[in-house]
Amino acid sequence: MRALCWANAGQVAVRQVPDPELRNGHDAIVRVRLSATCGGDLPLLAGLAPHLADGDILGHEFLGEVVAVGPQVSRHRVGDRVVVSSTVACGSCWQCRSGAPWCCDNGNLAPEASELAYGHPVPGAFGRPTAAGGFAGGHAEYVRVPYADVGAYGIPDAVSDERALFAADAAPAGWLAAELGGVQPGAVVAVWGAGAVGQLTARAASLLGADRVIIMDPQVDRLRMARRHTDAETVDPRHTDILAELRERTGGRGPDICVEAVGPAWDGRPRSLTERFTGAAERPPAVREAVHACRKGGTVVVLGEFTGHVDAFPLGAVGAKGLRVRGARQHGAGQVPTLLERMARDELRTEYLATHRLPLEEGARGYALFRDRRDGCVRTVFSPELPSAE
Amino acid sequence: MLARLAGARRRVRAVDPRPTAQPAGGWAVVTVDRPPNEVLPGGRWPEPLRRLGRAVQVDVWPAPADRGTELAARIRPGTTLPGLAAHVAGDHPDRVVRAALRQAKQLAETGEVLRADRSPIDRGPAG
Numbered sequence: 001m002r003a004l005c006w007a008n009a010g011q012v013a014v015r016q017v018p019d020p021e022l023r024n025g026h027d028a029i030v031r032v033r034l035s036a037t038c039g040g041d042l043p044l045l046a047g048l049a050p051h052l053a054d055g056d057i058l059g060h061e062f063l064g065e066v067v068a069v070g071p072q073v074s075r076h077r078v079g080d081r082v083v084v085s086s087t088v089a090c091g092s093c094w095q096c097r098s099g100a101p102w103c104c105d106n107g108n109l110a111p112e113a114s115e116l117a118y119g120h121p122v123p124g125a126f127g128r129p130t131a132a133g134g135f136a137g138g139h140a141e142y143v144r145v146p147y148a149d150v151g152a153y154g155i156p157d158a159v160s161d162e163r164a165l166f167a168a169d170a171a172p173a174g175w176l177a178a179e180l181g182g183v184q185p186g187a188v189v190a191v192w193g194a195g196a197v198g199q200l201t202a203r204a205a206s207l208l209g210a211d212r213v214i215i216m217d218p219q220v221d222r223l224r225m226a227r228r229h230t231d232a233e234t235v236d237p238r239h240t241d242i243l244a245e246l247r248e249r250t251g252g253r254g255p256d257i258c259v260e261a262v263g264p265a266w267d268g269r270p271r272s273l274t275e276r277f278t279g280a281a282e283r284p285p286a287v288r289e290a291v292h293a294c295r296k297g298g299t300v301v302v303l304g305e306f307t308g309h310v311d312a313f314p315l316g317a318v319g320a321k322g323l324r325v326r327g328a329r330q331h332g333a334g335q336v337p338t339l340l341e342r343m344a345r346d347e348l349r350t351e352y353l354a355t356h357r358l359p360l361e362e363g364a365r366g367y368a369l370f371r372d373r374r375d376g377c378v379r380t381v382f383s384p385e386l387p388s389a390e
Numbered sequence: 391m392l393a394r395l396a397g398a399r400r401r402v403r404a405v406d407p408r409p410t411a412q413p414a415g416g417w418a419v420v421t422v423d424r425p426p427n428e429v430l431p432g433g434r435w436p437e438p439l440r441r442l443g444r445a446v447q448v449d450v451w452p453a454p455a456d457r458g459t460e461l462a463a464r465i466r467p468g469t470t471l472p473g474l475a476a477h478v479a480g481d482h483p484d485r486v487v488r489a490a491l492r493q494a495k496q497l498a499e500t501g502e503v504l505r506a507d508r509s510p511i512d513r514g515p516a517g
Contacts, residue, residue, distance in 0.1 A: 018513045023505040072501065092499045094423040094457050106496045109506045112485070136507060146504060 003140035025072030028148035062138025085332030091150035108133035174200030181257035185209030254295035263304030
């Protein structure tokens with residue numbers, strides 16, 4: 001089959017690779033119809049992830065049609081249209097049963113790598129380095145989906161592929177941020193980053209009853225899009241002192257909940273092998289601002305995918321202001337079915353985020369558009385079914 | 391017998407023909423979200439640990455707050471793991487024990503051990 005793979009030196013290339021196989025009783029094989037780029041891929045492309053290897057298949061946000069199931073799969077049949085959660089969770093361990101599938105104990109094929117990096121094994125995800133326990137990604141014609149009963153969700157007929165695609169990662173990530181932040185009616189929420197995740201965080205906060213949602217991004221077209229689709233107020237940080245602006249808009253209190261949906265600042269320079277393994281510190285300017293802006297006793301939610309350590313984190317403010325800092329990698333369990341219902345009722349529209357649609361063969365161009373935010377790109381969506389221009 | 395131990399916060403020795411020394415460090419432990427009688431059905435070690443034979447000691451005890459069972463293993467002092475000689479430059483014995491514990495946990499919780507994709511070399515030319 002064809003698949004978009006990471007190649008050394010931060011390049012991507014479409015290659016012919018073996019079709020995936022059923023390896024466990026709980027597996028399903030999905031024929032991919034659409035897959036999306038995500039900001040979480042950019043550190044990988046830049047070579048910041050130490051375990052990424054030449055040939056690893058990228059892409060963690062995808063949907064498609066079930067073409068094979070293992071004997072232990074009971075919720076899905078061949079022919080089902082499914083969207084697949086980006087993080088792999090078993091649904092059976094204490095973490096999963098306690099409502100925290102993003103902390104699953106059994107969703108990783110090489111737990112030693114994350115144990116070393118984070119102190120404990122964390123679940124693997126599609127499109128992440130296989131040497132660090134990740135799984136072959138969705139920028140391909142077919143994908144193996146482990147624990148398919150837990151991670152794959154049937155799509156209601158009323159929901160288009162283009163809308164359902166974002167139920168794989170961006171929409172549940174935004175919803176999780178709003179939930180972890182404790183958004184309630186009357187809350188004031190500030191969101192750093194008006195990419196897909198930031199906009200869907202803003203929309204989730206509105207749906208949960210937030211009184212005001214303020215979203216910040218230096219990209220004018222993204223702010224315009226956020227105003228049109230999320231009910232949020234927008235702020236352009238290039239022309240505004242963000243901390244002063246947020247104080248002014250919140251009666252001097254600061255937002256109740258501050259969500260960072262930007263990720264690390266990256267200078268665009270590919271990292272050397274040494275830097276990848278020694279964990280050169282990243283810069284988290286949005287997290288710093290969020291901590292300073294948040295009201296006393298408020299909550300800061302960190303959604304950005306930092307791969308290791310950060311410098312200049314304002315720990316003093318966390319203690320002095322009594323802040324709650326939450327982080328999470330979304331897993332759709334518990335969220336995706338509800339989100340798909342909201343999509344079916346037209347409460348949650350996401351298809352507008354797919355600004356560019358390309359064949360897999362144009363993977364390099366699609367990621368370049370996305371990385372550089374050129375041509376109004378918010379998300380590039382790949383379709384293996386689209387004919388290549390070549 | 392194991393059912394009687396539920397709720398007791400004390401170490402229980404699994405069925406093992408050799409006397410087990412009191413823990414003195416070097417134990418690798420996982421928490422399995424199942425009761426002790428499912429982790430050690432009939433008092434028998436789970437298959438991934440049985441493979442290591444008498445080279446390891448195994449203990450279980452109930453985990454606090456309804457979290458199941460804490461399953462511990464360590465290499466018996468002065469012994470060699472079966473097949474380890476084949477791993478001349480390979481797995482550290484502690485890693486072998488930890489991997490066996492993780493597999494035992496997965497087996498008890500999900501019914502199977504998660505398997506990696508086969509490598510292209512194992513599978514031959516791409517289709």
